Amino acid sequence: MPVNRSTLPSPLPAQLEHSVRYLFTDVDDTLTWEGRLPAATFNALEQLQKAGVQVIPVTGACAGWCDCIVRTWPVAAVIGENGAFWMQKDSNGHVQRRYMQSQEERTANRARLLEVQEELLAELGFARMTVDQTYRETDIAFDVGQEQNLTSQQRHLLLNLLHQSGVQARLSSIHINAWLGDYDKASTAMAWLEQESVQQGRLIAEQEVAFIGDSGNDVAMFEQFSNTVGVANIQPFLESLSHKPRFITSANGGFGFVELAERILAQPTLLESEACDAGVA
Incomplete structure (x- = not known):
């Protein structure tokens, strides 16, 4: 409840x-x-x-x-x-x-998420994916406190831009995870x-x-x-x-x-x- x-x-x-x-x-x-x-x-x-x-x-x-x-x-x-x-x-x-989600949904969503990441990286040089991205199946993760340490302002700017892109995004202590799905x-x-x-x-x-x-x-x-x-x-x-x-x-x-x-x-x-x-x- x-x-x-x-x-x-x-x-x-x-x-x-x-x-x-x-x-x-x-x-x-x-x-x-x-x-x-x-x-x-x-x-x-x-x-x-x-x-x-x-x-x-x-x-x-x-x-x-x-x-x-x-x-x-x-x-x-x-x-x-x-x-x-x-x-x-x-x-x-x-x-x-x-x-x-089904395999078809996961494949389509992953393609869209990678497009979003490329767009953000072109706009924000610090919007880099985590070193473990190769081992992810359904989401993309941005490094905010692991290999690089972003400021609070940078973290929330990236988070807001992800939301504006129509994806779900959550900020953890080390990553911002973004995905498509309910x-x-x-x-x-x-x-x-x-x-x-x-x-x-x-x-x-x-x-x-x-x-x-x-x-x-x-x-x-x-x-x-x-x-x-x-x-x-x-x-x-x-x-x-x-x-x-x-x-x-x-x-x-x-x-x-x-x-x-x-x-x-x-x-x-x-x-x-x-x-x-x-x-x-």
Whole structure:
């Protein structure tokens, strides 16, 4: 159920109200910090998996990176390229992909997106694609804080021009992702939950689901879910977010994720009565 939250987040409490079984998480600067995945964060992912908590990264990262994550990290699935698809292992350990658009739509949209990028690069010399563009299937990503560090003015100029071109665009801590389509992180997360609900043969209660993120690229998730957390490095973005997280950690990036993981792992098993409440899927 979409949540209208415009107030600043509260500090992450020592104890959560409900047990979490499904944890959606951003990746860059939420699981990672300063370009690396801390060992403590990976260990937290493993501990969550062992406890039966399904962790699902929801990221703007490219398909190639998502394929690596779903094969090698202790996660249930991964939603990539801002909701364009999810990847998940089947019962035989084979990675399956579910796209939000047909192959024909993806091919046509990609051609148009490349035209937009060429037009913008001719106008703005800094409108350069990310180094991982080769490994993207559905979107284009502009480097704003990875190999080059654009000013806030440059970032918002590029973002506005993309919107004027008729494409969806979201600003993260390191990229601007642009795509054509009516999906986003939240809509695909909900589609994944619906599939999970069918497979589990039960309604998934809203309080079983949580999300943690770090930037404007996560606004759709902050709006969609009631149990939301921002890592500490979201602070500079808070005033500009139309929907804010409910809580905020004291530590940055992956270390903030560990804070939330510790709270989740300390919770008792979700009561059966809670699972029968109004659900999200």
